[in-house]
Amino acid sequence: MLSAELSTTLQDIAQTLGLESEQGKALSQFLAKGFPTSKWEEWKYTSLKDFNGIDRNWFPKGKSNMPVSADWAELIIRSSDAHWSIDKASSNDGIEVLSFDDFIQKCPEFQEIWANKNPILDQNSLYDLNVALCPEHIVIWIKKDVEITQAILHQYQVNSSDKATSVQSRLLIYVEEGAKASFIEQQTSTGSADILSNFVQEIFVSKGAQFTYLKDQDFQQGVSHIDHTFIYQAEGSQVDTFTFSLNASLIRNNLHFYIDGSQVVSNLNGLYVPGENQLMDSHTVVDHRMPHAESNELYKGVLMGNATGVFNGKIFVRQDAQKTNAFQSCRNVLASTRATMNTKPQLEIWADDVKCSHGTTTGQLNEEALFYMRSRGISLPAARTLLLLAFVQEVINKVEHPVLRESLTEKIVAKIQQSVDLSN
């Protein structure tokens, strides 16, 4: 539960927001629950108990930074402490970046979809906190049959100040029928003070549309990033997600697929490489509600130093979802004797004509392989690095974009190499 002091502060904020407003109500709900602790089943290994006593700057202003340039991006948007701006506008009228209110006015037909979204949301107190305190609710709208060949780049940035900071950021992406786009998100931070970065994304992918979402999570130590990504998929759509968790004190990724049509393809790829004093937690849900859909989940982790990793992968196959193919694999290497990995696959299947499989493994590097490599002249640190890179490459190689593939490889190599060198 929240400390009395923090509770009072947030109650005052609720008053200011208006107790009957959507935000005020959400904050009251948050106040009733507080931050998740290890007593919450879904937060068993990722307790945010300490947050219940930390007062923060709840409304950071954001920082203005030099715009980035990336010639491979069609559109570059930035959110600095949840304040949004456009660094490079798109020349394509098929994409719009606008506020949620403007969007609903321009696209009234979305209201029905939005009203029915409730079953998608895995309600937890952090979602309420986000709804209550996010300063801007932004929409990226990709219109019917629009094909964006170059990627959309989102620079997600949180900044620390003298006081602990809370950033509540919220984004909606609407991909209309037959549209095709890739969305690349670079999540970073400045400063090394305590930041709670709480990011909600709601993504609606319409009939026959294709959407790729890549997250590169590379924060400084001190940042706790909680990521809630809800993806709704209609008939014949394909969504590929890539979640690369590189650095932060704590990363919790909630990724929730809601499959609401036939012939849907959902590919979930993840790679986490936590090191000393880092915790990375992936909670995924794939909810098959309609027949003839396919999901493939591949998550891999290399855990170094005293890192903790968590993987919880739920697959639901509802009664109507006959002929579903759902595959899940989570493989981990403990590159240090002090690292811990907690895995929990959870399959709940109500349909009888389905193909589902899951497998999780956690192990150390193969000693025989290491000796074999050393007997050929490869030093122990180099042998370990080579084996670990080969292990993570399977996920990285699925990234189609050459620039990103290269930069991710470079960063991950550096991190693994550093840890291998330290351990020798």
Added chain:
Amino acid sequence: MLSIKNLHASIGEKEILRGIDLEVKAGEVHAIMGPNGSGKSTLASVLAGREDYEVTEGSVQFLGKDLLDLAPEARAAEGIFLAFQYPVEIPGVSTTNFLKSAVNEIRKYRGEDPMDAVQFLKMFKEKMAYVNIDQSLLSRALNEGFSGGEKKRNEIFQMAVLDPKLAILDETDSGLDIDALRIVAEGVNKLKSPNNATIVVTHYQRLLDYIVPDYVHVLYKGRIVKSGTKELALELEERGYDWIKSEVDQ
């Protein structure tokens, strides 16, 4: 080149090598034969530096250096090569990448500049001919899904690339059909020179039809109990190991 004196080695509480003496000079081929469990593979592993074994007594000098003092990778850089009885699968690492790392790590150890991609390409092409190995095999993950013959051929290819001073072939004939055996043996013979030496560890004589040894040693209960020339191998083929066992056990 190699001088083993009174070598004792154990795994756990169990003593496996119980006083091995062996001298190998440049240009020589030595065969180590013996019944199962006599310590042949242990000797090969100890020379390559496998850490499961503890050397409890004795010494091994290699080109004037105390071999037992060196890490496995340093032994490789000094010129020792062990062809494995069971080559290990290395998922995700191709033979070419593996060998590039190995060659450049060895060059670093020796204070030489790393080789570039063009130099590698040229060298690989040249060495591929030695063992009749296909390029497609080299770009696949090392040993992953390879047949027994492909694995052994790959071992000899690695040997050709690393160009060791002392090659130790540990039961290289196991799991090979006669054609593969001949190709592997031809590779080994081509790599032979007055400057390097080979130790062939084998249970059967048949490999020695192709790789002709200068000396044959019989290992039994952790000791070399008989040494001779290639005729000894033929005698073993004909009479088996029992007569040696009874000689020793008496």
